[in-house]
Amino acid sequence: MSWTDERVELLKKMWGEGQSASQIAKELGGVTRNAVIGKVHRLGLSNRTGGAAPQATGKPAEATAAPQPKAKEAPKPAPKPVREAPAPRPEPVVSSPIPARKQIIPAGQPLPPQPSANEIDPAALAKVSEIEKKSKKLSLMELTERTCKWPVGDPATEDFWFCGLPAQAGKPYCEAHVGVAFQPMSSRRDRRR
DNA sequence: CCCTGATTCGC
DNA sequence: GCGAATCAGG
Numbered sequence: 001m002s003w004t005d006e007r008v009e010l011l012k013k014m015w016g017e018g019q020s021a022s023q024i025a026k027e028l029g030g031v032t033r034n035a036v037i038g039k040v041h042r043l044g045l046s047n048r049t050g051g052a053a054p055q056a057t058g059k060p061a062e063a064t065a066a067p068q069p070k071a072k073e074a075p076k077p078a079p080k081p082v083r084e085a086p087a088p089r090p091e092p093v094v095s096s097p098i099p100a101r102k103q104i105i106p107a108g109q110p111l112p113p114q115p116s117a118n119e120i121d122p123a124a125l126a127k128v129s130e131i132e133k134k135s136k137k138l139s140l141m142e143l144t145e146r147t148c149k150w151p152v153g154d155p156a157t158e159d160f161w162f163c164g165l166p167a168q169a170g171k172p173y174c175e176a177h178v179g180v181a182f183q184p185m186s187s188r189r190d191r192r193r
Numbered sequence: 194c195c196c197t198g199a200t201t202c203g204c
Numbered sequence: 205g206c207g208a209a210t211c212a213g214g
Contacts, residue, residue: 035207039197169195
């Protein structure tokens with residue numbers, strides 16, 4: 001595989017979105033995460049750690065200030081007659097008059113219980129809410145053995161994805177979701193019969 | 194152990 | 205330019 005314009009473009013896009021190199025590699029196909037990282041660096045992307053780029057072991061340790069031969073402005077006249085105007089935004093998908101909360105039980109394996117009126121650590125719930133913002137929003141096919149398979153949103157709409165954050169080894173969920181998925185069965189009052 | 198990006202260097 | 209190997213860390 002070679003770095004065609006389209007592939008590079010996708011690389012830039014995904015990298016910009018904060019996707020990991022390995023995920024980008026998987027998306028592109030035919031390349032490893034190393035290839036992606038290498039390309040990222042060659043393209044001049046990477047962290048803008050304006051500060052310092054500390055080397056590994058104290059090997060090199062020289063070159064105080066790298067000379068920047070970039071004395072010219074970035075010419076951006078590229079009219080790029082290719083392609084039409086970028087697609088607008090197929091956004092307005094959800095927003096149907098969905099009554100409060102749907103209690104859909106999709107056929108298939110029993111999905112983990114969505115946080116509801118259950119008795120779960122408020123702290124754990126808060127953590128879940130927080131990490132959901134950072135979720136990779138993976139589709140079903142993008143899940144791997146080591147990505148969090150916690151479903152988010154409503155499976156009946158487009159507003160649905162899987163957490164996708166790195167799952168703990170052996171576990172199906174990431175750290176936060178493991179917290180709410182596996183309860184240390186505490187709030188179960190001794191129910192004598 | 195799983196993962197992350199960063200760097201090196203032969204090709 | 206490319207990317208596997210390696211490194212350094214979480």
